[in-house]
Amino acid sequence: MRRRTQMSWDDDVVANVSDELFWDPKVDSAAIAVSAKDGAVTLRGTVGSLREKREARKAAQRVFGVNWVDDELKVRLMDGQGRADSELRGFVLQALTLDSLVPATVDAKVADGFVTLTGTVDWQYQRDEADLVASSIAGALDVFNEIEITQPTPNAADTEESIKKAFKRNAALDADALRISTLDGAVTVKGKVSSWSEHDEAIAAAWAAPGVTSVRDDLTIKY
CATH class of the missing domain: 3.30.1340.30 (Histidine-containing Protein; Chain: A;)
Incomplete structure (x- = not known):
């Protein structure tokens, strides 16, 4: 009976996450498969951008009963969105420069469409902002945030x-x-x-x- 109850709970979680993905206009849920076990949700499939991948994860986290999200979604760029690494780096750096919350100490490098953020900041919100900016650039497959925080250690x-x-x-x-x-x-x-x-x-x-x-x-x- 306990197994049947748990399966029913997981089935409800899957149904609700699927509904939430469909409900979110920022996510194309057609190519996303959802599974769940004991409240841990796994997302598989393809999305058209890194930003959409992250929005799908947020949507799953909003659902009652979800206690973990394993995001295995792959970014598959649409025709015309692919960019050479040097071009993508230029767009990322320009966007970082134009954002007043990101200090000039942040840099970026790109390899095979994967963006790595480096440099130093004083606050976590600046790391988060740089990550958000980079992940919003069309052509980025993923963003790895290696920015370090250099505040003096308090008491x-x-x-x-x-x-x-x-x-x-x-x-x-x-x-x-x-x-x-x-x-x-x-x-x-x-x-x-x-x-x-x-x-x-x-x-x-x-x-x-x-x-x-x-x-x-x-x-x-x-x-």
């Missing part, structure tokens, strides 16, 4: 306290269910959250603390 106690306060201020978070630890700018976030959106809020709050250079995600989604 560990100060970092923990500032993150805890940020958790408590955030109406989307149950601060009492979250725990953090820090060491030399590396933060670990543990605890239980009730959705992917709450998960993302907690990780974003941890990254926003001054001096944080990495965040380890040990959160568990419990519906």
Whole structure:
């Protein structure tokens, strides 16, 4: 009976994820196959751009019951969207330059359509912005973010306290269910959250603390 119930739950998750992909106008769901096991969803198939691949992952994460998404989608560029590596790098660098949130210390290289971001920034949001910009350029098959954060390391106690306060201020978070630890700018976030959106809020709050250079995600989604 338990197996039958779990299979029914997974079937519901698959159906709901498929519906969400179809519902999202940024995603062409026709070539995407969905499977699920114990709340872990796998996406397979092809999409027309890297941005669409990422939007499909976000759509799956929005669905109730999903606690993990394995994105195995492949980017297959439409005719006319393929670009030589040098041309693609030029477009990426131009877009990075035009974005005021991305500092001039960020660089990019391209090999076989795969973009690698390098350089240094002061904040995680700048890494995220550079990643978003590069992934939006037509012709990019994937983006690897190797940008380093170079903030001075703060006092560990100060970092923990500032993150805890940020958790408590955030109406989307149950601060009492979250725990953090820090060491030399590396933060670990543990605890239980009730959705992917709450998960993302907690990780974003941890990254926003001054001096944080990495965040380890040990959160568990419990519906």
